[in-house]
Amino acid sequence: MQDLKGKVILISGASSGIGRATAELLASKGAKIIVNFRSNEESATEVVYHIKEMGGEAIAIKADVTIKEEVNAMVEHAINSLGKIDVLVNNAAGGIRQSTFIDASEDLWEETYKLNITSVLLCSQAVLKHMIPKGKGKIINISSTAARIGGAGESIHYAATKGALNTMTIGMSRELIEHGIIVNGVAPGVVETPFHEKFAPNDDRLTRMSASIPIKRIAKPIEIAECIAFLASESSNYILGEIINVSGGR
Template sequence: MGYLDFRDQVVVVTGASSGIGAAAAVGFAETGATLALHYHRNEEGVKHTVGAVQTAGGTASLHQADLADSKSADAFIDDVLAQHGRIDVLVNNAGDLVKRSPVADVPDEEFHRILDVNLTSVFALSRRIVPVFRAQGGGAIVNVTSIAGRHGGGGGSVVYATSKGAVSTFTRGLAKELAPEGIRVNAISPGVIKTPFHDRHTGDEQMTAMIATIPMGRTGTPHECVGTILFLASDRMASYVTGQIIEVNGGQLMP
């Protein structure tokens, strides 16, 4: 399989019911990985992902958890270890905008839910996976942040953008902390990707305005994010890459 070879590796993908998570699961399956797929509510979606993984020649286990709850996150990793015996790659993809609202209209409960879904989940899973990677002598974490973390987000998404900015900072800091132990931590930062996320939260007029700011003149697809995730997860391809946030946005932002 050349450089992209994940045979004999167990890859955890959170938020695997649709979008980038589902596409990444299939990409890993095509390179020989064994998948542990997380979902929260969309069981039908994640079962569809399992079917796609099997079509790609891979195998996958299913795990339900509300990752906004750190105890649930811990139990999820424990369950994966019980079934597979090891974890080599953690892809922290699960997240959501939750709801578009001006800051003045965001209640405390909504603010904390957005941070928990996008940030607490990454923190809790990373905290739990570190001793696993230490015991195995290494591992890779790939977080999914967002262009919003750099430019402040589209209308009504300030809190979401804040949570994703925190994920980017967490990625850099954790990479520094774990680098001496052979554990790499990186992130992919998608721009406007056509997923159920935007179907739920972005109207046609807002989407048109977003596309007008993209030099490529179109939205991206989940599959266009997969190569970057595989690259960052691969010790053979990216063994000297850590603490990086790679933008995948059609030229919308060039930091």
Template sequence: MRLKDKVSLVTGASRGIGRAIATTFAREGSDVAVNYYQNKAKAEEVANEILAMGRRAVTIQADVMDKERVGEMVGEVIKEFGKIDVLVNNAGIVWKPSKLLETSEEEWDRVLGVNLLGTYHCIQASAPHMIERGYGKIINISSLAGIGTTFLEQAAYGPSKAAVINLTKRLAYELGKYNINVNAIAPGLVRTEILSSGMSEAEVERSFQEVAKLAALGRVGEPQDVANAALFLASDESSFITGQVLVVDGGRFNFLSHSV
């Protein structure tokens, strides 16, 4: 088991990529704190799945934009499990489609608030504990949209994910001396519910078909593809890797200037 007796905190773990990461980590021996924002029932489903594997699990509600609540969440995890070995900053949002010049300040603030500020809050709350223990793995879920741009009209999303990549590299530099690895994953288009919040079902399917044609492997990603990458970065197999961005996109070689 690659994460035997580890403790992982996964934000946004009630669905999609976060759910796949949480259950994959548990399957490999980790106890898991399942963070969610609104969907308690879905989070409890994930926790019950983990418990059925013989691992421990708790569900914790927290809006990652709320610094005080994030601090409480981290404290609750440490109280329950005694430590945090792995932090996965997965909580993220998109918004209704909009071009940059049509993007409202509300949209801009909310998207960057969850995707960037939320990541910052979780790291600020968790890193001191990891520093004290002299060990930690921090995995930030960015996006291919943070490396290039996107043909989807999500003007705030790409900049928020680009900033997460920069934050990852800065933190890797600052935290390396404490034996803390900080890396990011940049998924391409993945079949998750997050897209349904800003696009119609037809638009989502059309995007899937377009992206599948552009990928060397001829398909879009599944949550498990990202979870497998996260498992590698959480395990001891990646002990000499930090400050890196692991792209999980099926081989978008013919569209490198763009992303999801």
């Protein structure tokens, strides 16, 4: 049963795409949501408004999740406003820009790693300061099937960070379970989000990608959110260190 009533859930990068769908779905299941955003305040405000319109509770907090001071301030703000954080969804990520491996600059490599991996470290450490004393909590890391296929379309740098995130998720799960913290990951395939609109900007490419998926279509953000909701709920309490593919069989 995916009843999240009373849970307080922080979602990084929740102003659009999978993050937004997750925020709205988890709120519909009774959770109180912290909508993190970096620059898209208008969309983050819309998410909060929509949740409140449904009868839920949410707040939006601006923070660059690659900057430790901003992450710590966000978590403190969340705790002061809603009293606790039960679940962290490390969703904020990106490919920055496309590049062949041969032409990838050190700056691109480091910037992508900072956004997709360092952010997970900073957000998790900040939240764990509050979860560990309680002896319970959940962290859900949003990875990608790109980690398994090496990254298509000049995105090896992005895929490499998601491979690192998978390893990080397994390691976190083993270290943190002694504190009662359950860590798992979700690996979406191709999803109808601004990310894929940016990295697959023409219909032909999306059509080719769809054809390579056994289910013959790309996913909707809500389909990824449903898996996240399961991992956030009590129904998944015996699942640990898993990376669940939600990819239509790709």
